[in-house]
Amino acid sequence: MDINNTSRKEFLAAMVTSGLVLAGCSSKKTPFEAGADELVKPSGEKVKLLSVDGEVIEVDKAFLKPVPQLPAITNSEERKGIPGKKFVMVIDLSRCKNLRKCQQACNHMHQVHSDLNWLKVYPMNEGEHTAPYWQPTTCMHCDEPPCVKVCPVDATFKRQDGIVLIDSDRCIGCRFCMAACPYSIRVFNWEKPDTVSEELCGQPYSCETSVPQKKGTVGKCDFCPDMARKNELPHCVVACPNGTFFYGDLNEDSVTNGAETFRFSDLIKDKAGYQLMDDLGTKPSVYYLPPAARNFPFEKGMEIDKG
Amino acid sequence: MENSISTKNDKQAASAATFANGRRKPDALTDEQIISDLLPRKFGKLGMIWMGILVVICMVGVFAYFRQLKYGLVVTNMRDYASWGIYISNFVFFVAISLVGSLITAVLRLTGVHWSTPLTRIAEIIAVSAITFAAIIIIVDMGRPERFYNLFLFGRLQSPIIWDVTVITTYFFISILLLYIPLLPDMKILLATKEKTAFYKLYRFMGSFWKGTHLQFRISKKAINILCIAIVPVAFSIHTVTSWLFATTYRPGWDSTNFGPYFISGAFLVGSGAVTVAMYVFRKYYNLKNYITYDHFDRMGKIVVMLGLLYLYFNVNEYLIPAFKMKKPEEGFLDSLFVGEFAPLFWAAILGGMIIPIIVLLFKKGRHPFPMFICGIMIVVGAWFKRYLIVTPTLLHPFLPMHNVPASYKHYFPSWEEWAIAMGSLAGALLVVTIFARIFPIIPIQETLIEQHEKEHNK
Numbered sequence: 173m174d175i176n177n178t179s180r181k182e183f184l185a186a187m188v189t190s191g192l193v194l195a196g197c198s199s200k201k202t203p204f205e206a207g208a209d210e211l212v213k214p215s216g217e218k219v220k221l222l223s224v225d226g227e228v229i230e231v232d233k234a235f236l237k238p239v240p241q242l243p244a245i246t247n248s249e250e251r252k253g254i255p256g257k258k259f260v261m262v263i264d265l266s267r268c269k270n271l272r273k274c275q276q277a278c279n280h281m282h283q284v285h286s287d288l289n290w291l292k293v294y295p296m297n298e299g300e301h302t303a304p305y306w307q308p309t310t311c312m313h314c315d316e317p318p319c320v321k322v323c324p325v326d327a328t329f330k331r332q333d334g335i336v337l338i339d340s341d342r343c344i345g346c347r348f349c350m351a352a353c354p355y356s357i358r359v360f361n362w363e364k365p366d367t368v369s370e371e372l373c374g375q376p377y378s379c380e381t382s383v384p385q386k387k388g389t390v391g392k393c394d395f396c397p398d399m400a401r402k403n404e405l406p407h408c409v410v411a412c413p414n415g416t417f418f419y420g421d422l423n424e425d426s427v428t429n430g431a432e433t434f435r436f437s438d439l440i441k442d443k444a445g446y447q448l449m450d451d452l453g454t455k456p457s458v459y460y461l462p463p464a465a466r467n468f469p470f471e472k473g474m475e476i477d478k479g
Numbered sequence: 480m481e482n483s484i485s486t487k488n489d490k491q492a493a494s495a496a497t498f499a500n501g502r503r504k505p506d507a508l509t510d511e512q513i514i515s516d517l518l519p520r521k522f523g524k525l526g527m528i529w530m531g532i533l534v535v536i537c538m539v540g541v542f543a544y545f546r547q548l549k550y551g552l553v554v555t556n557m558r559d560y561a562s563w564g565i566y567i568s569n570f571v572f573f574v575a576i577s578l579v580g581s582l583i584t585a586v587l588r589l590t591g592v593h594w595s596t597p598l599t600r601i602a603e604i605i606a607v608s609a610i611t612f613a614a615i616i617i618i619v620d621m622g623r624p625e626r627f628y629n630l631f632l633f634g635r636l637q638s639p640i641i642w643d644v645t646v647i648t649t650y651f652f653i654s655i656l657l658l659y660i661p662l663l664p665d666m667k668i669l670l671a672t673k674e675k676t677a678f679y680k681l682y683r684f685m686g687s688f689w690k691g692t693h694l695q696f697r698i699s700k701k702a703i704n705i706l707c708i709a710i711v712p713v714a715f716s717i718h719t720v721t722s723w724l725f726a727t728t729y730r731p732g733w734d735s736t737n738f739g740p741y742f743i744s745g746a747f748l749v750g751s752g753a754v755t756v757a758m759y760v761f762r763k764y765y766n767l768k769n770y771i772t773y774d775h776f777d778r779m780g781k782i783v784v785m786l787g788l789l790y791l792y793f794n795v796n797e798y799l800i801p802a803f804k805m806k807k808p809e810e811g812f813l814d815s816l817f818v819g820e821f822a823p824l825f826w827a828a829i830l831g832g833m834i835i836p837i838i839v840l841l842f843k844k845g846r847h848p849f850p851m852f853i854c855g856i857m858i859v860v861g862a863w864f865k866r867y868l869i870v871t872p873t874l875l876h877p878f879l880p881m882h883n884v885p886a887s888y889k890h891y892f893p894s895w896e897e898w899a900i901a902m903g904s905l906a907g908a909l910l911v912v913t914i915f916a917r918i919f920p921i922i923p924i925q926e927t928l929i930e931q932h933e934k935e936h937n938k
Contacts, residue, residue: 275883287885287888288559289883289884292879293882293883294879294880295880295882296880318728318729321637321638321727322638324638324640324641324644325626325630325632325633325638326633326635342626343622343623343626344621344622344626344629345621345622345623345626346620346621346622347563347620348638348640350559350562351725351728351730351874352727354728354877354878355878355879356559356560356878356879358559360558360562362551362553362555362558363551363552363553364551387551387622388551388552388621388622389623449878452729479882
């Protein structure tokens with residue numbers, strides 16, 4: 173994300189890109205001559221650069237423009253996933269009081285349209301005499317994903333590390349996946365997302381960061397594989413002050429919310445973890461711990477809930 | 480079969496004077512009269528007004544679509560829960576109505592029914608124009624129509640959408656051929672009688688190679704037979720696959736093994752309804768009383784009753800059996816249909832689109848042209864709203880609560896752009912039928928002549 177912090181590889185790639193741009197320009201208007209771009213005034217401060225041919229050249233600093241940050245990995249790598257991993261999440265319902273910090277962080281980091289939420293917190297109450305509880309709901313990253321089954325163009329796909337992602341550059345916007353998802357987790361960009369910053373707008377889309385969101389395509393929780401690649405936790409996990417979300421790798425059998433780390437199998441066994449609507453055969457990668465011995469009364473969450 | 484019809488006609492011939500206004504088959508018409516009766520005619524004043532209205536509705540639809548392209552699907556009132564709206568229900572409606580081409584042309588022809596000959600071209604042009612607009616409306620529904628080619632670049636055979644694209648394309652081409660091949664002998668008649676008309680060049684381009692030789696007739700008959708056999712499974716496929724777009728999901732109201740036959744029976748019903756409406760209109764405004772007779776209406780009426788009862792049967796299965804169990808996810812959905820926000824529309828579609836037409840058409844007088852016309856309209860309009868009721872209420876009853884969304888996301892009523900585009904597509908389909916009838920004979924001339932000759936020969 174940080175443009176100033178470009179590596180050498182990215183710098184060279186950027187040089188190639190600008191070389192290509194130069195080739196497309198007419199010979200009279202090279203950006204290295206004054207007056208080529210009327211809006212830019214030379215600052216007088218020169219910068220030494222390595223040209224495509226390997227020559228060291230000097231360019232006025234005013235002509236340097238930030239180039240779009242190229243994705244660190246290719247689309248086909250993004251479609252394969254991180255080798256040897258099987259990501260899972262455990263959501264402890266006894267810790268949630270509907271603070272929505274997870275939602276805010278997720279929306280902010282993915283620049284989700286202001287009407288939409290990738291992560292929803294539902295007030296759940298199964299029966300007449302049962303107790304209500306708050307249920308944060310992410311994408312289940314099913315092992316038998318109904319959305320992937322119905323996608324006509326392979327725009328949504330299942331990776332070997334268990335994550336289901338969307339390629340917004342390929343999505344045709346038919347919304348069949350939204351009809352197919354029993355968890356109603358998918359959202360649609362009915363218009364150009366109002367939250368995408370201009371700086372990000374022109375950048376190439378990455379399936380792993382899921383930004384920038386594009387008009388006329390489907391979006392959803394991506395399990396933050398870009399964070400996983402950096403060995404960091406998803407935004408919702410980090411944002412929750414109550415440690416409701418645990419994220420981890422099934423192969424390592426460990427999950428963590430940042431502060432506490434558990435053996436996944438022990439946690440599921442001890443707290444009687446379950447999957448949402450597992451009777452549908454979707455085999456979710458998200459597990460819930462029942463809202464027993466709660467940290468907060470349900471009513472606490474009503475203050476924030478706006479429906 | 481044929482003999483029984485002609486003896487019936489002989490009996491009726493005695494009372495020909497009292498039934499002169501076209502209640503019986505034409506059995507005293509000369510070839511020249513048949514040809515001049517059935518040639519396409521210029522639009523009258525009424526025809527021009529009709530065309531004008533259709534063109535205006537189409538243009539409004541095009542303008543609305545332009546807005547949608549500019550601003551995105553946000554101009555519709557579809558949102559994340561009701562993510563499919565009247566575009567999709569309109570699509571299902573078009574696919575449904577197009578099935579009638581295969582019913583009237585293929586099924587009746589293969590089973591040796593001859594009375595349907597004058598109706599085949601009406602049915603086939605309805606099929607072609609409906610399937611064309613089904614394809615158009617599905618592109619309108621796409622968030623990224625400019626990426627349509629992705630279906631061919633990255634198409635996944637596992638997706639029901641790819642099945643739909645495949646069978647609809649196949650159905651379109653078979654239907655076009657079934658429209659075109661029987662037109663060839665008529666094109667020769669048109670070229671012989673109407674030299675230097677506006678469409679002369681078109682007729683010559685499309686059909687000048689048809690000389691009417693014995694061999695050509697034999698090839699054409701064989702080709703039509705093959706197409707008639709081929710179109711039946713394809714027709715069943717297009718609507719079964721369309722039903723699977725819904726039935727392959729988990730949602731209450733869609734998660735049904737009944738959906739394929741339920742859709743097909745409904746499709747045959749609405750298609751037959753549309754044909755009866757078209758029969759009435761063409762009979763009246765093209766003066767075809769001698770060719771589309773009371774007998775035709777009577778027989779079509781009986782078919783509509785049978786199809787109506789069949790569709791009603793599947794509706795009982797589709798709604799009453801889940802209602803008997805009232806599973807939790809289905810409960811809210813069924814309540815909204817039976818007594819809730821969709822109840823007026825639901826009962827209107829069931830009563831007006833099925834039960835009342837069935838009852839009316841059970842009576843012989845009910846199968847006269849005018850009551851048939853009214854019943855046909857009720858069936859078609861009822862069917863359009865029925866498709867809406869299949870698509871939208873289900874989406875508004877998801878498994879998890881509708882929460883963390885703006886209030887407008889929890890309800891659905893189409894925006895003006897959606898109405899304009901949907902109505903524009905319907906007007907477009909009617910426009911295709913109207914223009915076709917202006918250029919080509921809507922009743923097959925050659926086949927009518929042959930039947931006439933056979934009838935005289937039998938005497």
